[in-house]
Amino acid sequence: MDIAILVGAAILVALNLLFAWRAYTSRLRLSFSRRYHWLMASLIFGPIGYYTVQGFLPSELFCEE
Numbered sequence: 001m002d003i004a005i006l007v008g009a010a011i012l013v014a015l016n017l018l019f020a021w022r023a024y025t026s027r028l029r030l031s032f033s034r035r036y037h038w039l040m041a042s043l044i045f046g047p048i049g050y051y052t053v054q055g056f057l058p059s060e061l062f063c064e065e
Contacts, residue, residue: 016043019050028061 020043023035030038034057041049 012046016046019043019046023050023053028057030057030061 020039023038023042026035026038038050038053038057041053043049045052
């Protein structure tokens with residue numbers, strides 16, 4: 001396998017893990033199922049999943065952060 005493919009895959013996995021960690025450690029008060037949904041979307045789709053689910057959350061929750 002080409003080293004560039006391995007490096008690119010490692011960076012992509014690290015990016016998805018970073019956004020999943022951000023969803024997991026968020027200070028928002030969410031139910032377990034909503035947080036789990038946000039975490040899994042972030043883990044699978046990375047930044048796209050993180051910001052998509054964040055867009056569906058009520059904006060009143062973000063006033064506290």
